[in-house]
C-alpha cells in the first residue's frame with residue numbers, strides 16, 4: 001500500500017509547537033507540502049514548512065490563510081485542525097465567566113468550523129480530501145475542576161466532526177478525530193505550572209496530581225510524535241475506508257469501552 005503523501009498539500013493549524021509541530025514534521029517527512037499557522041513565527045523552520053501568521057480566534061485571519069493557500073498551491077488535500085488550548089481558569093462552574101466560555105469555544109470549536117467551511121469548497125471541487133480534528137480525552141472525561149468549558153467545546157467538536165463525516169463521505173472527503181490524553185508539550189507544561197502556582201505545590205507534585213487525575217495505565221505522558229503517527233496513518237491511503245471515527249491516543253486512560 002502506497003503511504004507517501006507526495007504531491008499533497010497539507011494545512012496544520014498550530015503547527016509550530018507541540019503536537020502540531022510533530023504532525024507537520026511527520027507529514028512533511030512523508031512527502032507532503034506542509035503549511036503551518038500560528039500567531040507567532042517559529043524560531044527555526046528546518047523542515048521547509050510554509051508559515052502563515054494567523055490568530056484563529058480572529059475570523060478574518062481564516063480568509064488570509066485560505067487566500068494564501070489558494071494563490072500558492074491551488075489545492076488542499078489534508079487539513080489538520082490542531083490549534084487549541086484550555087484557556088479558562090479551573091475551579092468549576094462558578095469561576096467561569098461568559099468571557100471564559102466564549103474564549104474556549106472560539107478557539108477550540110468555532111475556529112475549526114470556520115477553517116473547514118473556508119477550505120471545503122476546494123476539497124469538494126477536487127472530490128477528495130482528509131480532515132483531522134484534534135480533540136481531547138477530556139471531551140469524554142471532563143475534569144470539572146480543571147477543564148469544564150474546554151471539555152464542553154471539544155465535545156461539540158466531536159459531534160460536529162461526526163456530522164461532517166456523514167455529510168461528506170459520499171463526496172470523497174474523510175473526517176476523523178484524534179483525541180490525545182496527556183502529551184508532553186509546551187501547553188501541558190504551562191497547565192502543570194499553573195496548577196503548581198495556584199495550589200502552592202511544586203511542579204513535580206502538580207505533575208503527579210494531573211497523572212493521578214487522568215489515570216494513565218501506560219504510566220507516562222505521550223510524546224507529540226506518538227500523536228503524529230496516528231494522524232499520518234489516518235490521512236494516508238492505508239486508512240481510506242476510515243471516516244467518522246474518534247481515535248483515543250491516551251495510553252489507555254479512557255475508562256470506557
Ligand SMILES: NC(=O)c1ccc[n+]([C@@H]2O[C@H](COP(=O)([O-])OP(=O)(O)OC[C@H]3O[C@@H](n4cnc5c(N)ncnc54)[C@H](OP(=O)(O)O)[C@@H]3O)[C@@H](O)[C@H]2O)c1
Nearest residue numbers: 014016017018019038039040055056084136182183185187
Ligand atoms: N498537550 C496535551 O496534553 C493535549 C491533550 C489533549 C488534547 N490536546 C490538544 O492538542 C492540540 C495541540 O496542543 P499542544 O499541547 O500541542 O499545544 P501547544 O504546545 O500550546 O501548541 C499550540 C499551537 O497552536 C498555536 N495556537 C495557539 N493559540 C492559537 C490561536 N489563537 N491562533 C492560532 N494558533 C494558535 C500555537 O502557536 P502560537 O502560540 O504562536 O499561536 C502553537 O503552534 C490542542 O488542540 C489541544 O487541545 C493537547
